[in-house]
Amino acid sequence: MSFNEQFEQHGAWRREFALRLKLLGEWMGDHELLDAAVAERLRRLETQVRADKVMVAFVGEFSRGKSELVNAIFFAGYGRRIMPASAGRTTMCPTEMGYDPEVPPCLRLLPIETRLTSQALMEWRMVPEKWTRIDLDVNNPQQLAVALEKVAETRQVTQDEARALGYWNSQVPEDNPMVDAKGLVEVPKWRHALINIAHPLLKQGLVILDTPGLNAIGAEPELTVSLIPQAHAIIFILGADTGVTKSDLAIWREHLITESDQLDTRLVVLNKIDTLWDALSTPAQVQAQIDRQRASTAEILGVPESLVIPVSAHKGLVGKVTDDDALLQQSCLLTLEAALGQGIMGQRQKILGAAVATGITDLRAESGRVINIRRRDLAEQLMELNGLQGKNASVIKHMRTRISQEQAEFDLGGARIHAVRSVHLKLLREVFGILGANSLKKEMAQLTHALHQKGLKLGVKKAYGETFGRLRANINRVQGITTEIQSMLAASFRQLNAEHGFSLQVPTEPVMGPYLRDLDLVERSHLQYLGIGNAFRLAQTEFADRLVRALATRLRTIHETALADVELWSKSAAAQLDAQLRERRRNFTRRIEAIDRIQQATGGLADRIKEIKSQEKTLDVLDAKLVELTSYLIAGQPLPEAKGKDKLVGKKASQKTDLKGDPKGVHKAAQDAAATQAREFSQT
Template identity: 60%
Template sequence: MSRSFNQQLDQHGAWRSNFAHRLQWLSRWLTENELLDQAVAERLRGLETQIRTSKVMVAFVAEFSRGKSELINAIFFAGYGRRIMPASAGRTTMCPTELGYDAAIAPKLRLLPIETRLEPHSLAHWRDKPTRWTEIAIDVGNAEHLAQAMGKVAEVRWVSKDEARTLGFWNDETPDDNPVQDAEGRVEIPRWRHAVLNMPHPLLEQGLVILDTPGLNAIGAEPELTVSLIPQAHAVVFILGAETGVTRSDLSIWREHLITEDESNDTRFVVLNKIDTMWDTLSTPAQIEQQIERQREGAARLLEVPLAQVLPVSAQKGLQAKIQHDGQLLQASRLPALETLLAEGVLGKRETMLRLAVDAGMTALRAEAERILKVRQRDLAEQALELQGLRGKNVSVIRHMRARIDQEHAEFEGSNTRILALRSVQGKLLREVYAVLGRTALKADMVKLSAALKRPGVKFNVRKVYAETFDSLRNNLREVQATTAEIQSMLHATFRQLNAEQGFTLQAPAEPDLTGFEQELAQIERSHIHYLGVGNLLKLAQADFCDKLVRALASRLRLVNEAAMTEVERWSKGASAQIDAQLKERRRNFSKRIEAIERIQSAAGSLDERLVELAAQESNLTELHVQLREFTSLIAQHGKPQPAATIGELRAA
């Protein structure tokens, strides 16, 4: 039997935890040996945060009554011995629901009222407004209580058609998509706009985030889901009914919300659920298999995905089998095959990305720490030559040597004006970067886009409107890239002068490459254009829809700009940290030279003793150099780590 998704996620979590422990150990070792300058510390903190907080989001998307919540129960919550997500007949999940864990927050279910749609703010905005959410404390150890709390996501309200229209659940232009009215003309809508469950479930503690989304009507009323939240998921599981195959509403969800132009679909998985409805006692197993294969092939063809990514499953039987520990029924449900595909497709890629980040980080960290060691080795060599020159010299010569060191020290401290000037110009240019990528500039671009989208008439020129906006955003990044090039040129020139004048070994860090952020912008632009080009173009006639679309876009663009600014800031700090480290080492060198002369003058130690001390220090630096390479190589190794043994190796070394 294949390892379950749960088992593989546990292993992934242990792998991440082990890496984080290694990084903490390395940080302590670097601190003890005074190798943890600002640049090295910043890089370690970044790596540790990335490893510890890295999330794996899996989005489950389906039209109503496809068994989506039951599939979530079967994969993630069978250990409770009962259903946790509401999965009764009919509509269950009425609002998008996120399941995750943050140790800094008490276990609870947070529910955002549907009325917040009447206010001009995105979901991202409401996340930071706790007073607007309804909170329900949960008892994680009580399955009945937890399931009862999760039942809240299925709550509805019955409202007039006008109120439904205002809240985005009724559109006169697309009557076929509107919900059915009751005898009094009322419409059923979700009570909640969004739900967030925070609970210390073993899988969620490992960084898994589950996004459970409602059907077409509810998704369409929240464009932020399509253009922001779902695209950020590492995998999307699209659930169909095995007995019905791809229906018209299924196809609408797939085309409007789950695919974009030029996008690789290797993280889009299609589940043909409820295959147990085909377990007909009047049909032979071979005939049943043929029926399932026909449905698989039809779904793969209509959705244009590889056949291998269309998996037949019975979530209900899989859940039952896990609870009853029935291995034969579990295999018949075919749930393990889906779990394996999810684990390999999602966790495998995520782990590879983290490994590459660790490798790159260790290489850069090693180079920065080695630079400090080389400076110390050079200073020790200079001290040794200086002291050897005192052999056989009288007191006046030694006194003159002390005066010369004091003079060199004073000249050194007085020659830092160039460094101050560099930092002043560097700070000014960085402020320009923040102005270009900051919230004020982004808001101005979004105001222009909103005005263009709200112009009267059908927006057949929407591609041009978006192109103009994204051209402006790309130009902002290119302007920042030009500014970093200017800073880089200045750093090269100043570092050459300081190296020549002060004997430093400064080397400007590689200039940040912002082309990756331009590629992110291109992906976001494509997702919006695709979304508007598959039936949602007419919705632009609604000012409220335009506002929602622009707010969703702004939330996502803000993340891109902030990430770009963080990259530039990290690069700038790296350059400054080099200067600080070498200033610190030079001052340490002056102190050591003065201390050596004073000891010789006061007869507290002989010249030979001091030279022996310097030789011992040189040997220690050589050993530190070897250990640095060993430890960083051990942390960055690609084999599956064995936590206890690996940390033991580090400590033993």
Template identity: 55%
Template sequence: MGPSFSEQFDRFGHWRRDFAGQMAGFRGWLAAQDLLDAAVQDHLQRLENLLRDDKVCVAFVAEFSRGKSELINAVFFAHYGRRIMPATPGRTTMCPTELGYDPALPPCLRLLPVESRSQPHSLAEWRNRPAAWVQLPLDVNDPDQLAHNVAYVAQVRKVSVQEAQLLGFWSDEAGADNPVCDALGMVEIPRWRHALLNLSHPLLKQGLVIVDTPGLNAVGTEPELTVNLIAQAHAVVFLLAADAGVTKSDLAIWKEHLLPCHREGNAHLVVLNKIDTLWGSLDSGTEVQAQLNRQRAHSAQVLEIDPARIVPLSAQKGLMAKIESNASLLKNSGLPLFEDLLAQGILAHRQSILCSVVGEGVMQLQAQVLRSIHIRRRDLDEQMLELRSLRGKNSTVIESMRQRIRQEQRTFEASSTKILAVRSVHLKLMNQAFQFLGATSLRRELEQLTGALAQAGLKMGVRKVYASTFEQLRGLGAHCKATAAEIQAMLGGTFRDLNTEFGFSLQPPSDLQLHDFDRELAQIEESYLQYLGFGHSLKLANPLFGQRMVNALGMRLRAVFESAANDLDLWSKSATSQLDAQLKERKRSFARRIEAVDRINEAASGLMERIAEIESAEQQLSALEQRLAQWMQQLVQPYAVQPQELVAEGQAT
């Protein structure tokens, strides 16, 4: 039997940290060789942060009583020897629960009261208001205490129909889908709106984030949950009951809240849970398997997905088998197959992203560092030609050369005024470009949509406003690129002049690439569009719901715009760092040339000594290039192989 999801993820986490350590070692080597300019430093810092702080989010989504919490227990918490997430029959996890690790906080459960839904603030804004949360301590070494406090996520309270309506749990138009009233006319709602579980679990410490969602009602009334948390999850596990298949409410969650966010992929799995309910039937094992196959095929047809992505299992039996170390029961539960598919999907997903970003970043680093090495080599070559021309020359010729070098130096220093003027224009244009991607511009473009959603009653024209808003947002990106093209043209012309006048080897900046900006805008636009359809018109009639929706939209758009601003900043630094590097090397070159001429003038042996020094320096540069190539191979090759080997190793074990 292969390693579990926990073991495979643990290996991946170790590799990621080791790779980040290699990047830190590379940074130290560059600093020791005086090759760590601003652009290289920024590149390295981003790559190291990506690898160290990378989060992998797995969202478990289903209607009530499908066994989400039990599956989470079986996959992640079986080592405690008992359930940690509440998983008794009936409704258990009543509010969305995020499991993660923040070293700045003690182990704790933080609970946001459901009354917060009467205010328009987004969940992200509530996170920055710690006083609004109820915090319970957790003892990770005491399973009973841990489970007792985590059980708070299942708490409910009784409220009037009016309060339930205010909080979004009741609608006159929903009819039978509303909560059931008791004899006093009260309805039961969750006590908490959102829960954050901070645990120093080995996998959570390595960046795993688990999202447990509590059913259609909560998912449908929290736009931020659907289009932010679930939409950005790296893996989504959708649970069905094996004996019921795809029910009406299951299909509603799938079509309304998952399909707009996630497409076909190995990291999107459907689970037919509770297959053990069929084991005790009068049917034979063959008949039970045939029944499962029919349910699997039918579910695949209804959900319109590949049957291979539907996994029959029993989370309850899998948890029991792990606790009792019962290998036979574990195999029959189907849990190992699910864990393997989940690990493969996540590792493949993260590999594709990290490999692309890291691979591209490493190649850019190599080009930047090589450029600095080539600048040094060119200066050495010029010095060598200059010194060899002095062989056999008298002191008058040597002094004449010294004066010529001094004149070149004065001319070069006089050009600093021109370079400062270029920097001033560059800074001004960069500020303009940043403004297009700033919070003020984003807020301004969202004002019309915010106003449309704040109006009372049905919002018939909001889809048109929505489409116009995203067209304007794409326009901001286009304006930013146009300003970058202006910067590119200005720097290109300046670089050509400096190359001609001073023999520099400055390369004109490449085109600005705002990675995935338009694609991510399109994805966000599509995912939120679901809330503007006729089926959500009654929810949109509630101004609070519209406000929560636009707040959640703004939070996600802000992340996209900040990422684009980071791309712009890195592009600018890459363009100007070569100028800084060549200016720095040219100043050093003048100092070395004058020093060499003075030494030659003082002693006949000085010329040969300086030539020998330059030859030695050229050999050192060749050694630097070779070591750089070794670093590149060391950084790129393990990354391209190891994550795949982790999965292959898990399959072969």
């Protein structure tokens, strides 16, 4: 299956899942099983599944064929070359292709001069009106290609301007651009390009990042420390004609060296194998040569040979455009697409499926408990009413008084619940304080200050080490608080269960481990970046400011996601208690109503007993339907009941997805939830 087909299939799977989540929510609402926490959890899962983005980044030295490969894999359907690809340096700014239905098809370009301000790239994204916009006609490949040539535009500037923009440094003269006769140097005209088109794959959440061939001096730091490390797949491109050169290796070290557990998100492409095709050699000889190159590339980069895929992007594109199957086969492009599809789409689907399965399993258990309470209440009522059969009016009256008394006692118990809640809320506020925007701001100010002080490499490492040490300690403190909340809730739930026959169970405590790992990754990407000869750039204060602002946006996402996790967990616990209290209160009212009816009419008792029996049957149906509606979502596909349970996967995966998901959504959810939570707590 080609990458495109695989991606389409993934899209269909996600749409179906999102629809089923929505239906489940509606059905639960209809049957009063949807409290605020459950509704939010369902909504979050649905957004996560619906809006999931998959970013594939193409990285490598200039002229290795990155843009040509993007054309061949994704844009051959236009019948021509869409991204500019030509000899020498072509793509001058990072180019991101995706689809946002809210925005008309267009190319947006961020002028290079924005580098003179300290705003991070992420912050510029929030002000699209500051970008230069060119509308695109997606039905006109010619217009599209002409418009996209903008990403290759350059400008002539003086050496001073080049230095301010980060393209000139006297300490590493060999990396500086050439000076022309007038003393001017050429720099990119744009800092970043965003292409918004309704291409079928982009519509389904694919984001493609084509990068310029990087030399140490010209690169945008945020690209290295933020954008590329967050891509779901990174494709590193080499030329079969050049082999692994020194500058290829430098780029590999800067962007791609990683823990071995992340290897499945990396692919190495040995492009331009057509340059080895040779009329004087037999096909077997050519193949042997390709195999040798593949083996030596794998050895130099220290990756398994299976990760190195020889292709010819150019011939692949030509093969697709001219319907030349033999050429397409020979280009090996389809092998690359299959590897990409299996590795990335497979991985993605597994992670998303696991997130949904975990969420829905918890949800099913909680709703199951509510149904059980209803069932038990009915059984109790039935017993009560059966006992009244043949009894006289005074016994019935006595019964009514007893129920009223019980009700009053139950209401009195509310004070203790209130006390537990206020402690819970207090602890939660602490978490909000630790992970809130203010504390991060302070940390970042401190780091900026330290970086301005210490230009030396060792000092940088220490400054980062101290900041990240504190950030890690914060996350650990949060975990400590959640553990405290967890054990407090567990104790009071146990007591409530014993006293009132509730079946409360504290939801699984959120795990902060993945956030600690994310912090490690961020710290490492920064130190790696600064370690390989970029530290001298810190001498420029604007550079340090920009770097810290890029860091802050990344850290904010981590904090917000962690906060959202804690907050949803604690809301689930509170909502569970609310649901059971509500059911119990309703139960008292029903019992009193039933007795009143019996007192008024002689046939009332028999009718009520019949009614309860039919309600019990309705509950059975409800229970069966809940299992039916959730099984598919838990199993990932329609499976017989027994098998579905085996498919559950741990929590780690679901949290990972949160991070890569829509950070703005999570942020918003966290804010909304914080507000409602404060309100809800103070109500009881």
